[in-house]
Amino acid sequence: MSEKTRTHAGAPLAGVKVLDLTTVIMGPFASHILADLGADVIKIESPEGDLLRQYRPSRSPGMSGVFLNLHRNKRSVVLDLKKDSHRAALDRLIAGADVFLHNIRPQAIARLGYTYERVRALNPDIIYCGAYGFAAAGPYGEKAAYDDLIQAGSGIAGLFAAIDGVPRYAPTVICDKLTGQAIAYAILAALFARARGGGGQAIEVPMFETTIEFNLVEHITGAAFVPPLGRAGFGRLLNMRRKPYRTADGYACILPYSDRNWQDFYEFTGRVEFRSDPRFTRLAERVQNIDILYAMIEEEAPKHSTAEWVAFCDRVSIPCMPVLSLDELEDDPQVIASGLFAEAEHPSEGRYRSVRRPVTFSADPFAIRRHAPRLGEHTEEVLAEAGLDRAEIAAILGDVAAKARADAPNPEPAGES
Numbered sequence: 001m002s003e004k005t006r007t008h009a010g011a012p013l014a015g016v017k018v019l020d021l022t023t024v025i026m027g028p029f030a031s032h033i034l035a036d037l038g039a040d041v042i043k044i045e046s047p048e049g050d051l052l053r054q055y056r057p058s059r060s061p062g063m064s065g066v067f068l069n070l071h072r073n074k075r076s077v078v079l080d081l082k083k084d085s086h087r088a089a090l091d092r093l094i095a096g097a098d099v100f101l102h103n104i105r106p107q108a109i110a111r112l113g114y115t116y117e118r119v120r121a122l123n124p125d126i127i128y129c130g131a132y133g134f135a136a137a138g139p140y141g142e143k144a145a146y147d148d149l150i151q152a153g154s155g156i157a158g159l160f161a162a163i164d165g166v167p168r169y170a171p172t173v174i175c176d177k178l179t180g181q182a183i184a185y186a187i188l189a190a191l192f193a194r195a196r197g198g199g200g201q202a203i204e205v206p207m208f209e210t211t212i213e214f215n216l217v218e219h220i221t222g223a224a225f226v227p228p229l230g231r232a233g234f235g236r237l238l239n240m241r242r243k244p245y246r247t248a249d250g251y252a253c254i255l256p257y258s259d260r261n262w263q264d265f266y267e268f269t270g271r272v273e274f275r276s277d278p279r280f281t282r283l284a285e286r287v288q289n290i291d292i293l294y295a296m297i298e299e300e301a302p303k304h305s306t307a308e309w310v311a312f313c314d315r316v317s318i319p320c321m322p323v324l325s326l327d328e329l330e331d332d333p334q335v336i337a338s339g340l341f342a343e344a345e346h347p348s349e350g351r352y353r354s355v356r357r358p359v360t361f362s363a364d365p366f367a368i369r370r371h372a373p374r375l376g377e378h379t380e381e382v383l384a385e386a387g388l389d390r391a392e393i394a395a396i397l398g399d400v401a402a403k404a405r406a407d408a409p410n411p412e413p414a415g416e417s
Contacts, residue, residue: 011038011364016191018042019093020074021102023050025147025173026207027131028070029180031101034187035073036357038364039099042382043076044090047403049375059349062375068352071372077383078376078400081112089396090114092386094122099187103131105142116202125200127190131183135206145207150175154211155219162238178214179207236287241294244323245301251323252306254297254313262286262293264316269300346371376400 016039020031028043028050035041043050055064077093079086094100100119102109109115109130116128130136133145151157151169160168183205190201218237222230236242244251256265259282266274274280274296279289286293301309306322313320324332330341330353344354349371357366379400383393 012361013037013039013191016040016099017097018099018101018187019044019090019097021100021104022131023103024052024176025070026176026180027101027103027183028052029177030131030183030187031074032070032072033181033184034099036366041074042093042097042378043071043074043373044093045076045078045375047078047080047400048407049078053375063346063349063372065352068346068349068372069355072354073369074373075370075378075382076373076376077379079379079396080399080403083399085392086396086399087113089383089386089388089392091122092388093382094119094126096386097123097126098191099127099129101129101131101183101187105132105144106130106136107142120200120202123200125194127187127194127200127203129183129187129190129203129205131179131205132207134208136204140208147173147175150207150211153208155215156211159215159219159233159238162233163240175207175211179205179210182210236290239291239294241291241298245298247301247306247309248304250306252301252309253319253321253323254301254309255319256293256297257319259283261316261318264318265297268312268316269296269303271296271300344368344371348374 013034016034018031018034018039018041020027020041021044022028022031031039031041031043049062050067052070053062053064053067055066058064079090081087081090100114102114104112104114116130119126119128132141133150134140134143148169151174152167154175156174157167157169160166186203186205190203194200216232218234219232221232221234222228223232244253256262262280263275266272274293278285280286280293304312310320310322312318329335335341340356340358342354342356343351346352354368360366379397380393383396388396
């Protein structure tokens, strides 16, 4: 069966069509989740393409390693939304879509002519999701937003300062990705409501506010009460001794937690003086004195190898894991057994490492229905499905080709330095 005619009828979102106007990571991660669940995600790109295409290394222009997994199971259509005929083509696509997803700031999307009111006029049942840096109604509504900015403003960077006095960014785009998940579940909820007769609706998912809620799940602590019973900040997590511990040959997470865990740990290490100390017998008391216990683990950890720690902890059900580098993940026995990584063959990019959908469904085994698309790979196919005739499609393709030629760098004259 060809890629074009392949179906995925058993997938949870089979038959759902998503128009994805997002770029970089936050929105594309949301549509990645939807695509892996079976939705027909149509990625609408400018003639320049998604910026993430340009990252390196890559085997060919516009097909970065980051792009390959993030955009699998999607189709790419190039439209220049500054042109009337291209906006008219998008209007035709909207008429047959279930979801319209974008991460364009409110004023900019209004200038393009794609506010919720206008999109709803084209398709009353559509789920319209605007994913912004900040809630549109606030004073930051038009402020540019990137992951680092949100880490700074949401309290995440400040958590590091609470530990050692210096704010830092977590070395991952945590705000982009957690907001991407929020976008995906919000869209799923809206589709469910529509299926029960609720009709279409508009969704706003702001990165800043979403991250604050995420951050305060545990860190609100005493600040949850009015008046406060203490400052915000979960003490155990803000302890500078909470860290991977150096073992005899590496690092490991060693995390006694329950009453039984700690008693087994005392027995194994010989630190029996802690057994009956009232400061450590129950969770509520231990949390107040956790610095002492973490210091003790730090002292004991180098006395055994990482493998010895894992063997002991697994035997008595103490949470423990070796610290792995990103390059070591694919050799982890759990990762191997669960089949998280596999090799795939991209039609133009060759062999690449695929990270499968981690969520499993008994009725929907994971499959790569389509490899990450080249820029505009499906423009003709998708526009034909929307009912545009050959002349209309040819005109759009001609516009895109002309724009690409105009934007191409001029070669330097031969023989000149």
